[in-house]
Structures are given as C-alpha cells and as structure tokens.
Amino acid sequence: xxxxxxxxxxxxxxxxxxxxxxxxxxxxxxxxxxxxxxxxxxxxxxxxxxxxxxxxxxxxxxxxxxxxxxxxxxxxxxxxxxxxxxxxxxxxxxx
Amino acid sequence: xxxxxxxxxxxxxxxxxxxxxxxxxxxxxxxxxxxxxxxxxxxxxxxxxxxxxxxxxxxxxxxxxxxxxxxxxxxxxxxxxxxxxxxxxxxxxxxxxxxxxxxxxxxxxxxxxxxxxxxxxxxxxxxxxxxxxxxxxxxxxxxxxxxxxxxxxxxxxxxxxxxxxxxxxxxxxxxxxxxxxxxxxxxxxxxxxxxxxxxxxxxxxxxxxxxxxxxxxxxxxxxxxxxxxxxxxxxxxxxxxxxxxxxxxxxxxxxxxxxxxxxxxxxxxxxxxxxxxxxxxxxxxxxxxxxxxxxxxxxxxxxxxxxxxxxxxxxxxxxxxxxxxxxxxxxxxxxxxxxxxxxxxxxxxxxxxxxxxxxxxxxxxxxxxxxxxxxxxxxxxxxxxxxxxxxxxxxxxxxxxxxxxxxxxxxxxxxxxxxxxxxxxxxxxxxxxxxxxxxxxxxxxxxxxxxxxxxxxxxxxxxxxxxxxxxxxxxxxxxxxxxxxxxxxxxxxxxxxxxxxxxxxxxxxxxxxxxxxxx
Numbered sequence: 001x002x003x004x005x006x007x008x009x010x011x012x013x014x015x016x017x018x019x020x021x022x023x024x025x026x027x028x029x030x031x032x033x034x035x036x037x038x039x040x041x042x043x044x045x046x047x048x049x050x051x052x053x054x055x056x057x058x059x060x061x062x063x064x065x066x067x068x069x070x071x072x073x074x075x076x077x078x079x080x081x082x083x084x085x086x087x088x089x090x091x092x093x094x095x
Numbered sequence: 096x097x098x099x100x101x102x103x104x105x106x107x108x109x110x111x112x113x114x115x116x117x118x119x120x121x122x123x124x125x126x127x128x129x130x131x132x133x134x135x136x137x138x139x140x141x142x143x144x145x146x147x148x149x150x151x152x153x154x155x156x157x158x159x160x161x162x163x164x165x166x167x168x169x170x171x172x173x174x175x176x177x178x179x180x181x182x183x184x185x186x187x188x189x190x191x192x193x194x195x196x197x198x199x200x201x202x203x204x205x206x207x208x209x210x211x212x213x214x215x216x217x218x219x220x221x222x223x224x225x226x227x228x229x230x231x232x233x234x235x236x237x238x239x240x241x242x243x244x245x246x247x248x249x250x251x252x253x254x255x256x257x258x259x260x261x262x263x264x265x266x267x268x269x270x271x272x273x274x275x276x277x278x279x280x281x282x283x284x285x286x287x288x289x290x291x292x293x294x295x296x297x298x299x300x301x302x303x304x305x306x307x308x309x310x311x312x313x314x315x316x317x318x319x320x321x322x323x324x325x326x327x328x329x330x331x332x333x334x335x336x337x338x339x340x341x342x343x344x345x346x347x348x349x350x351x352x353x354x355x356x357x358x359x360x361x362x363x364x365x366x367x368x369x370x371x372x373x374x375x376x377x378x379x380x381x382x383x384x385x386x387x388x389x390x391x392x393x394x395x396x397x398x399x400x401x402x403x404x405x406x407x408x409x410x411x412x413x414x415x416x417x418x419x420x421x422x423x424x425x426x427x428x429x430x431x432x433x434x435x436x437x438x439x440x441x442x443x444x445x446x447x448x449x450x451x452x453x454x455x456x457x458x459x460x461x462x463x464x465x466x467x468x469x470x471x472x473x474x475x476x477x478x479x480x481x482x483x484x485x486x487x488x489x490x491x492x493x494x495x496x497x498x499x500x501x502x503x504x505x506x507x508x509x510x511x512x513x514x515x516x517x518x519x520x521x522x523x524x525x526x527x528x529x530x531x532x533x534x535x536x537x538x539x540x541x542x543x544x545x546x547x548x549x550x551x552x553x554x555x556x557x558x559x560x561x562x563x564x565x566x567x568x569x570x571x572x573x574x575x576x577x578x579x580x581x582x583x584x585x586x587x588x589x590x591x592x593x594x595x596x597x598x599x600x601x602x603x604x605x606x607x608x609x610x611x612x613x614x
Contacts, residue, residue: 007462014465015416015420015461017445017458018443019446027455030455031459035459037404038472040401041409041479044482046475050478051474051481052477052478053480054307054337055293055484055532056533061333076200079196079198079200079428090437091439
C-alpha cells in the first residue's frame with residue numbers, strides 16, 4: 001500500500017504545504033511504511049458496522065441567538081503578521 | 096521527616112499555606128530557586144515568570160484572615176501548563192515555530208478555573224509540536240530530558256509537564272491527551288497522569304489537535320493531587336459543545352471511600368509480544384496488590400486491541416489536517432517573507448512554520464480524506480473504532496475497571512526512535528484505545544527497572560466513572576507505597592547510581608538547598 005511521490009505532492013498541494021522534492025521523497029517513504037502498517041485494518045470485515053466518528057455520539061447543542069460582546073478588532077488584530085486600517089493585510093488576491 | 100516546600104504535594108502545600116506555616120511568597124521563592132538549579136539539565140519549560148508569580152503570591156498573602164478560606168482550592172499552589180493551553184499572560188506556542196510569538200487574546204476554561212481557585216501559574220511546559228509525538232523531541236525549541244536519566248526522553252507529548260512534576264519544579268501540572276500524551280509521559284517520569292472521560296473537562300482554549308480524541312487532564316505527584324485538580328477543572332462549560340452537562344464531583348473528598356466488590360479485568364492482549372519483561376513484571380505486581388486489597392481479578396479479552404493504533408493513525412491525522420488548516424500566515428502566527436500571491440503565502444508559511452512530524456500527519460490526514468481514499472481509510476477506521484469501543488462495552492459488563500501497562504517500554508534514549516516514525520507511534524499502543532472509546536484512564540507509578548527507570552500501570556474505566564477510577568488508583572497507590580520514597584536522583588546521585596550499577600534499590604532523596612519544614 002505504498003504511496004508515490006506524486007500522491008504525496010498532490011496531498012501537499014491540497015494541504016497548502018510547499019515542500020521540496022527531497023522532502024516529498026522522504027515523506028513518501030515514511031508515509032508508505034505507516035500506510036503498510038495501517039493496511040492491517042483490511043484484515044477485518046467491517047461490513048454492517050456503523051462508523052463511530054465521535055465517542056458517545058454527537059448531538060446538536062443549541063443556544064438562543066442573542067447578541068453579546070465579541071473580541072474587539074484591536075484584540076483580534078494584535079497577533080496579525082501584517083495589518084492595515086483595521087484589516088488583515090495579505091498580498092493582492094484579485095488582479 | 097523533613098520535606099522542602101517544592102517537594103510537597105499540592106494537598107500538603109495547601110495545608111502548610113492554610114495554616115500559615117509558610118507564605119505563598121516563600122513557596123514561590125523556594126520553587127524558583129529549585130527551578131534555577133534543575134531546569135538547565137531538564138528543559139521542562141518554554142516560559143517561566145518568577146516576578147508575576149511572586150506578585151500573585153503577595154496578593155494571596157495579603158488577604159485578611161477572614162478571606163483566606165475563600166481564596167480558593169489551590170490558593171498559592173504553583174501550577175505549570177502545557178503550552179497548548181491558552182493563557183493571556185504567556186505566549187502559547189504549541190512548541191511550534193508557527194505560533195512562536197502568539198499571545199492568545201483569552202484564557203482557556205481550565206485557566207480561568209485555576210485563577211479563580213487561587214493557583215499560581217508559574218510557566219508553560221515543553222511538548223511535542225502540536226502534541227504530535229511521544230518523546231517531546233518534536234518540540235521546535237529544545238528537547239526535554241527525563242529527570243530519572245538525563246540521557247533519556249521524558250515521554251510525550253506532555254513531556255515538559257511530566258518532567259517538571261517529577262523533578263519537583265512544578266507542584267502540579269496540566270497536560271493534554273489525544274492518544275496517551277498525559278499517561279505515557281507520566282509513566283516514563285514516575286508520576287500520576289489522568290485522562291478524564293471525553294467531555295469531562297472543557298477544551299475551550301485548548302489548541303485543537305484531533306477534536307474527537309483531545310482531553311485535558313492533570314499530571315500530579317500522587318492521585319490525591321490529580322483528584323484535587325479535577326475538582327477545579329472538571330464540570331460543564333457551554334463554550335465546548337462536547338462538554339458533559341454535569342458539575343465536577345468531589346473527587347478528593349471521596350477518594351478514600353472504601354471500594355466494595357471491585358472487579359478488575361486484565362486484558363490478555365496487553366501482555367503479549369513487544370512488552371518489556373520488566374514492565375510486565377511490575378504491572379503484574381500491581382495487579383497482585385489489587386488482589387491484596389480485595390479486588391476480584393479476572394482475565395478478559397479486548398480482541399480489537401491490535402487494530403487500535405492503525406485506527407488512530409487515520410483518525411487523528413485526518414482531524415489534525417482539518418484543525419491545522421487555520422495556520423495560514425494571515426490572522427496570527429508565522430508568515431513567510433516576500434510572497435507575491437496568497438496561495439504561495441499560505442504554502443510557504445506552513446512549510447516554514449511546521450516541523451516534520453506535523454507535516455507528516457497533515458499529509459497523512461489529507462491523503463486519508465481525499466477523493467477516492469475516504470472510504471478505504473477514514474470510513475474504514477471509523478468502523479473499526481466502533482469495534483474497539485464495543486470491546487470495552489463488552490468488558491465493562493464483566494468488570495468495573497481494566498488494568499494493564501501504560502507504555503510497553505520504559506523511557507528510551509534521545510534520538511533512539513526519531514528516524515522511524517512508526518517505531519515512535521508504537522509507544523502509544525496501550526494508551527490509544529481509551530481515547531478512541533472516550534473513556535477515562537489513569538497511569539500511576541508501579542516500580543522501577545533494574546537501571547532505575549520508572550514503570551507505569553494504567554487503569555481504565557467506563558465513561559463518566561472518573562470518581563471511582565480515581566478511588567481505585569488511590570487504593571492501589573496506598574498499597575504500593577511509592578511516594579515519597581521513590582524520587583528521581585539528583586545529578587551527583589545519578590553518577591553514583593551509575594557507579595553502583597545494577598542495584599534495584601531506588602535512589603533516596605538527598606539534601607537540597609530548599610527550605611525545610613517538619614511534616
């Protein structure tokens with residue numbers, strides 16, 4: 001169940017990780033070993049088993065839609081790498 | 096018997112403070128003097144603040160006698176926090192370059208509770224980056240060393256918290272446990288580590304790793320201290336939608352209540368291949384101790400145990416790949432320089448900001464969730480997760496709790512497992528099942544190897560049975576009388592210990608500089 005360097009590169013692109021060719025190759029080898037181990041799960045017949053995504057199951061927790069104070073702009077911007085006029089500043093998105 | 100202030104448990108320290116045998120200032124000064132001596136060797140902390148701790152101590156000391164009782168359950172007790180728990184007065188870095196200078200705009204729920212109860216937060220502890228690892232070697236800043244043997248790892252990912260409590264450089268600490276990150280380092284450092292039932296402690300302000308698994312819990316010198324901490328941090332919080340709607344229980348008050356007709360299960364799957372012989376023998380000793388105190392011990396089976404690790408290494412990375420998408424170099428944290436477009440900014444900030452293990456898990460999780468692979472990986476794992484939980488449900492129809500090793504091996508050497516991620520992952524083989532099932536589990540010390548390394552025994556109970564689990568742990572701890580005779584050696588003693596070679600005699604506590612008190 002090995003994973004190719006191209007498959008790792010595709011996952012890296014989806015995950016927005018800019019990785020060097022060297023890192024991609026190393027990751028492919030290491031992830032291949034992990035996926036081989038994980039392949040053990042295929043020994044089990046799980047047909048008819050209901051998936052468990054959360055311990056105890058999840059239920060919606062509702063509250064009233066009532067306004068309350070939230071984080072002030074200056075606090076929210078305090079850790080921003082770059083800011084301008086009360087906004088997060090990023091490189092131009094639209095030409 | 097004399098005990099210095101920094102050696103005391105939180106319960107002992109609380110009595111000393113309440114009876115005014117020592118002031119909170121004296122406690123903090125003594126502790127920081129000790130930290131200055133021990134921390135250079137161990138490296139348990141990422142941040143410490145002596146001045147602010149002293150200021151807080153002075154506030155507590157200045158309370159008039161009439162208000163002292165209401166100063167809180169932990170008034171004047173020094174507490175260390177794993178650095179993935181948000182604090183407004185310390186950076187919260189998750190031991191990652193991507194959050195190196197991040198100072199959260201709010202306190203975590205557990206931090207609010209601690210402050211309200213008078214605890215003095217002395218610093219933030221080292222960890223594997225984003226809690227991904229089992230040795231604390233994945234910290235972007237520095238490794239932490241095991242106080243019992245400085246050539247060895249303290250376990251992880253809450254390795255800083257466990258090492259600090261073991262070395263008496265924190266009285267009490269918090270960690271987080273996604274696949275064993277509280278219990279495994281506690282076992283390897285000879286202290287108590289408790290992962291409560293999923294939802295028992297609010298995760299509001301805990302930096303998310305794998306949200307269906309993450310839980311905050313105490314790392315403590317003994318079970319009483321773990322129970323005391325649980326009284327402070329447990330209970331409902333509406334800001335965490337998975338929070339159980341039950342108040343904290345009086346865990347400490349009820350700790351010594353007798354256990355009647357206790358049935359203990361020993362799962363045969365936990366005593367097979369890969370278990371270190373000395374670890375196995377020490378855990379069997381603990382099981383005999385449970386028999387001596389009247390428990391009925393029987394063998395049980397958890398047949399899907401061998402699949403739990405594989406299940407975890409799909410589910411946890413899948414959830415992590417989603418949770419860690421928020422680190423984008425835009426809102427907070429590290430931003431790569433000179434990026435001309437937004438996608439390059441995201442991809443380079445993340446590549447430069449995250450370490451290798453975090454990247455590995457993001458890639459693994461992204462792959463397992465990606466089109467064409469979701470059914471084969473994530474869905475398959477979610478089905479096996481159900482089978483693992485069913486095993487526990489079945490077992491708890493026969494027994495009240497399950498006893499097994501915490502870690503298959505004692506502390507290993509720095510660098511020993513870093514080249515092979517899978518070998519590192521195997522360290523968590525006995526702790527992961529409790530996270531998958533969302534049930535409470537505790538590790539407590541049960542012996543030392545011939546070379547003087549601590550061994551932990553794990554007790555697992557059913558969901559929401561935290562109070563009884565703590566009582567079982569306390570009864571076992573009392574029967575095994577571990578503390579205060581077993582302490583990590585001080586550096587000069589460690590050298591003597593190596594010269595004495597293979598004696599199993601635990602190193603006793605030597606003279607220290609701290610202020611002594613009659614107990």
